[in-house]
Amino acid sequence: MKLDWLKPLLGRTGPFTTVYVDATRNDPTGETEVLDRWKGLRRDLERQGAPTPVLDEIEDVVTRPTRVAGPHGRVLIADAEGVRIDRVLADPPDRNSATYGPVPALLAAARAADEAVSFLLVEVDRQGADLYWSDGAGRLETGDHEVVEGDHDELRKVKTGGGWHHDHSQNRAEDSWERNAETVAADIDKQVVRRNPELIIITGDVREVPLLQEKLGHHAKELAIAVPGGSRAEGVKQDTFDERVKATLEAYRARRREGVLDHFRQEQGRGGAAVTQLGDVIEVLRRGQVSDLVLQESVTTNASPIGDRTVWVGPDPLQIAVTRDELEAMGVTEGARELRADIAVVRAALGQDAGLTFAVDGSVDLVDGVGAILRWIDPSTPSESVLSQSGDSGRVHDIV
Template sequence: MHLHWLKPLLGRPAPFVTVHLDASPAEVAGESGPMDRWRSVRRDLERDGAPAAVLDQVAEVLGRPDGCRDAHGRVVVADAEGVLVDRVLRVAPPASRGVYGPVPALSPVVRAAEESVQVLVVAVDRSGAELRWLDVDAAVGPVRSTETVEGGHDDVHKVRESGIERRGQTRAEDSWQRNAEAVAAAVDRRVTQTAPGLVVLTGDVRTVPLVRDALDQHTRRLVVEVAGGGRGEGIQAGAFAARLAEAVDALRARRRAAQVERYREARGRGEGAVTGIDDVVEVLRRGQVDQLVVSVDALDAGLAERTLWVGPEPLQLATSRADLTTIGVVDGECRELPADVALVRAVLGQDAGITFLGDGDVELVDGVGAVLRWADGSTPSESVPTQSADTRRLRSGA
């Protein structure tokens, strides 16, 4: 998962307010709800010096319903000019918290981005289709925009009249095919222009396979068929939304599994991947990283509690001030950041991606590893650790 849309955060003026909120609704009367949790976070931010005007803008955004009825989280980032990011998280954080500082607390924002999927729903019938663009985070969100595609061939009904029945059937089937080809051409164009993560085909059961077969190879790789949707009246929206959510979850699982397999293969070859904070910092500094892989447990605990040293540029990164000055950063420009923020900042700085892994997916020293774009003789390389201390670190992910 790549993070191009987050790069503008790097150029925004400090300071930032980042709120990571348990936005789950109250389950029983009298229980604290999202806005009660926000008020507690706000008090902490006020004590840290966050401006009231910025906090008022955050409160306004958080006060808008997010449409999720189940347990979930929400992350908001703001600078002095207003709210920059508002994302829903499928999983609520262990505790709601706010951070006021010189850089945004990027890890919850990145986790939200990893869960987000851009979806193009193509609801077809025999005369054309409706194209709907959705942003899917914790739940299937509202339709962002729509487009109607009409095939142009209106002889779409089979006739049942003596003597001309077969001819009418042939004309109707020919119209279905031509209309399906027109829809497929429009979908191919929009996929090229908007690059969705998933294309969902739904609607008339005879037309869906015609459209699918007419799509080009690139678009077809993104397609899943989900029953129950359509253009007309009488569609069971709730049932279709549930099936769509399952399709999005399956996509998330597939892309995470693909990155896990890339990492395992590279480690198995003994090249093309590293693990451990020291080696990961080294390859990030050299611009070698294609995909950072991070244990969710380490992100929530060890990495957030550890610090790294950074300079003015995202790839100026080190585990100590002394190491940072050796790469040319003058002492007055050195500063400490939480390790999770510094790592994500460096990932953004080299247009790399990031994947969060669950417990048991792979073994990661310090809870972090990287798949590399390239390697040479000076690239860090290690065999699987065999010392007892390293084995303990692998098992704990810390």
């Protein structure tokens, strides 16, 4: 999972106010439920010293309807100049929380975002298509909608009669359907380059869906999957189709996560481009080597293996070290401070455009609950090797 949506925080100076709130409304037009939750959080923030103008702006934003049905959450992150992040989360938080401090509370936001999939839903028929883009949280309700009008000189395939006119009409209809698919596919291809979705879900007319898939360019075709049951027209069993889309997204999330973890296992098994252990992960983060940060799911809980660990950081996200002496040896003398290790590694990953994947505890071999897949290695890159010959689960740590 990419952390692009958190990039507006890069280069901003603290303190930051971070709010996680259940944004579910039983009455879509009512504000009292969310407002009541916010009032309790506001009192907490006032006690922590958050400035009133910032709290007023957050209140104005958090009480605006999300236009999302069903249970969902919301995260807002603000600095002294106002709200920088406002993101709908697919699920409400386990508990509402608010913090005011030198850095934003990134971990819970990253964990929630790990469940999101950026996708395009295409409902196609023989006249064109409706394109629905998911929002940052992987929901369609607050995403963009676009209508593509196809090339449809003849929309109906003649089913009666015979002879030359019958065959000619059939051919014209089939040609029109193909031109329609080509028009829609060309639009999708352009937008995929610009918006880079992870997945394209195609549904609609049973004849047009495979035609559209066939006409897509190579990249879009690799992202596309057909899901039956949807339509541009009224009368579909929407609940059934929604469940199929949900299952498709869940399967994709599982594949995405397992793809990263399998890559980590392979690199770790051959002593390649993967490291674990907090100190080693900090070193490769500092060097800008990380393509994907891997965190054990328990890192986000009270049972985190690094929950009581702190590291030293400077103003730049890649200025990170285990000790203050190490940080000063890097030339960082101004703005050095201690920071929780879990927040610091996510901050450093964001600073080098790395992805973030959460692993079920025990699914991969992670010392301290943290690991990293590397973009590149050199002779000074830390390396770990698992003692497998004797069945010992210990670890030999060396520098190669």
